[in-house]
Amino acid sequence: MVTFFEASLDTISVHHVGNQSQSEMYSLSDNPLELKDDIIPNLLMQYFLKPFEKANEVYHLMHSSGDLALNELHNFATKVFDDKEKFHEASEQIAKHLYKVTTHPNIKGGELYVVYFNKVQIEGNPLDAIGIFKSENKETYLKVYPDKGGFQVDYEQDAININKLDKGVLIFNIEKENGYKVVVVDKTNGGQDAAVYWKDDFLQLKIRNDSFNQTNNTLGIYKNFVTQKLDDQFEMSKADKIDLLNRSMKYFKEKETFDMDEFAGEVIVNPEAIESFKNFKSQYEQEFDSPIGNTFEISGNAVKKQARDYKSVLKLDKNFHIYIHGDKELIEKGFDDGRSMNFYKVYFKEEA
Structure with missing residues (x-):
């Protein structure tokens, strides 16, 4: 930049x-x-x-x-x-x-x-x-210099770290x-x-409302929608939410241009959830006076920035962390009556 x-x-x-x-x-x-x-x-x-x-x-x-x-x-x-x-x-x-x-x-x-x-x-x-x-903010620096066949140490206070x-x-x-x-x-x-x-x-x-900020804002709004808003309307497991976040990040990494209708159909899918997300996005635009187009060029730098905040980790008590990067259909949630505990069943072909 x-x-x-x-x-x-x-x-x-x-x-x-x-x-x-x-x-x-x-x-x-x-x-x-x-x-x-x-x-x-x-x-x-x-x-x-x-x-x-x-x-x-x-x-x-x-x-x-x-x-x-x-x-x-x-x-x-x-x-x-x-x-x-x-x-x-x-x-x-x-x-x-x-x-x-x-x-x-x-x-x-x-x-x-x-x-x-x-x-x-x-x-x-x-x-x-x-x-x-x-x-x-100032710092103190040590200075080492030769003196009488050896070395001396001095310092300088209130110096600036460049x-x-x-x-x-x-x-x-x-x-x-x-x-x-x-x-x-x-x-x-x-x-x-x-x-x-x-x-x-x-x-x-x-x-400035450029491609970086439109990409950054859309990903941020979608993350907040999935993690905070969806629970109000739908019963969703954390694994389902992580899947939605992963699919959205995959969309932004693979596409050159964002299209709202295409994104909604490929990532969100559910018609009620699509309408809810569009309303959620519209409320953000009005509250912060920051309109976001329904189509815009995707900024790779903004995607990289948001990817650091997109979590794909399913934390289970203090014993296990499950990283979900791909097909959600390979993980199943259940309840064990004998132990009175929830469980996840994970399918895989080989250990890495």
Whole structure:
């Protein structure tokens, strides 16, 4: 999704943003950071951009009123993309805006880096991008160095691990009228209440309704439907539910395009259950204002992501786990009167 093999770091400004609920202040630098050699920019590029290589979700900036002009980050980004001479001034405004929304007591203060990049690729398109990154967690590092024919050990406190970016966002100079293309990293800490401030309060994002998100949402909705909703209408064993989940995952792995009627006929089959799923999906779309088409291109990356959460394990007390990957007809459930216990009978040809 995001690559940076041609990218370069153009300008960087660093500020400090505290938590106003803890009576902390913010501190602004007078000028952009001076980078005196090639080593520091390369380390910063790794620190800032590498976490985005696995980012699949693309967002847009938005405002709850529907008026994009009221989104602060959209205004700041537009100012810089229109006139790069205003970069440092905009970075100061970004720091002040972040301080304004940093009100939850569990939010940590930290350094804020605002960066202008050239030729960062998103979806194969090299673009200028504004990066905003916050460093909240510091670590202690040991340093070993030669001394007097041997070695000495020293340490450095409050150092930054360049392999652990806490929070970051890239705003790409494309689709301005839609709120730009935006990708985000957020290593949540401080609980759920503190977590929303980066995406919801500071950036104000809405997810782009592309093939990745339509695939991801449909698989997520179907999983919730099978595991939570079907019990209200049908008597189903856990093995039956696992079979339904396996069949849906098989459909998404084998097909290139999702078709609601085809999916319903091949995977769900039961007419009442099909109608129930369509209603369940419609309720999700209305509640989250996130319409999903009845046909869309299936995203392989979204399927891989959801496959990690699709469980095919039948847990029986604390004694046995049965992994169901194929034909459900090869497993039978029964009840032993003599032992007053349930049992499963499994058919197979040979042991692996």
